[in-house]
Amino acid sequence: MITTLGPAQFLLLAQGLAWTLALSAIGFALGGLGGLVIALARSSGLKWLEGLAAFFIEVFRGTPLLLQLFIVYYGVGLLDLSVSPWMAVSIALMLHASAFLGEIWRGSIEAIPAGQTEAALALGIHYATRMRYIILPQALKISVPATIGFLVQLVKGTSLAAIIGFTELSRTGTLLSNITYRPLLIFGIVGLAYFAVCWPLSRLGRAMERRLTPAART
């Protein structure tokens, strides 16, 4: 039986889109926390900690997200823990985003002139206060365009969650195309939905880049 494309099918697509957005949000939120830890470790000045963080970054940037999803999903399964696809995907996205955001933010932290740290040290300001009030506010500001660029990648990357049975936007598209036999139409709509999310983000990134550039002059 061939199903036609009606309101019910659009509702499914909307649900798929909602899952995609939820996955992106959770990946970004958890990855943001992890990325901050990685960036701080990577620029800590402690050799062993920097090495550890560098290793983490290289592993997760140097392997496909798809592989990371598989390994987390089946790997955690091996530990005899029952792990929902939801949990597995969240963990994998978090690790993935932590590595990328950590590297982006490390670069931003290191771009802050040494004079800022020296001025803080001369005033007797310790590490935590220095990071919280002096270095990170400046570093995060200059990292905004690259961070949003990665967020766009992440939104599209969540489509890989379909592989382990997670019914987000892409998988919803696959299912619908199987029952409607209108793959081109369905995937056209799916593509438009991704575009509708990512394009405004890209625009936002570019707008912020423009807004931040004049502030960089002295």
Added chain:
Amino acid sequence: MPGTEEPAILMEGVDKYYGAFQALKSVNFRVASGERIVLCGPSGSGKSTLVRCINRLETVQRGRIVVDGTELTAGRKAVDAVRRDVGMVFQQFNLFPHMTVLQNCMLAPIKVRGARREEARETAMRLLARVQIQEQANKYPAQLSGGQQQRVAIARALCMSPRIMLFDEPTSALDPEMVKEVLDTMIGLAAESVTMVCVTHEMGFARAVANRVVFMADGEIVEEAPPDEFFSAPKHRRTQAFLGQLLKH
């Protein structure tokens, strides 16, 4: 003046290396409390390095450094104690660009000294008034001229009530017309009992405020003398050559 009481700054046999390059060669340096020192010398002579060792922005390989009675070691306690007592002004100002002038001045008193906000604000406004920049308190550093920024940097350091002030070429990055306002501020500061060590090539400033001029070359202190003597009768050949260079223009 120097001699009897405990010195504000004491350096004994200090060696400092950057890799294989020796920046300080067995430096002995003593500053009495309340004394005002001008450090000069050709670029690369180690004068900035010497000043940066005093609050441990640089570590040394050998020798002793005692600041206000605290032996400067790797220990966090000693470093904290010294930095609490020592203010520093940099060539490039190093103001925090994302904070207003007032916030720049309030951060350390609140976070390091545990001052209350109101108290920190009051102190900051008083010191900003003293460097005559109180009406810019709510502006950001980028909105100010270089001379104004450097005066803010001086006020920011003073907000921590330091007993020793270090100046590392405070006027070298300024346009010529702004040098005077910064030097005037520093001369005003010299009228108080703050101990000052100032790396500068402003010889007029040295004549006006220094108790002693210290000349460095190749990582060594070559000559030190009161300004009159230093400028009129330099003893060492390298000092003569250096002063000759300055006066040629």
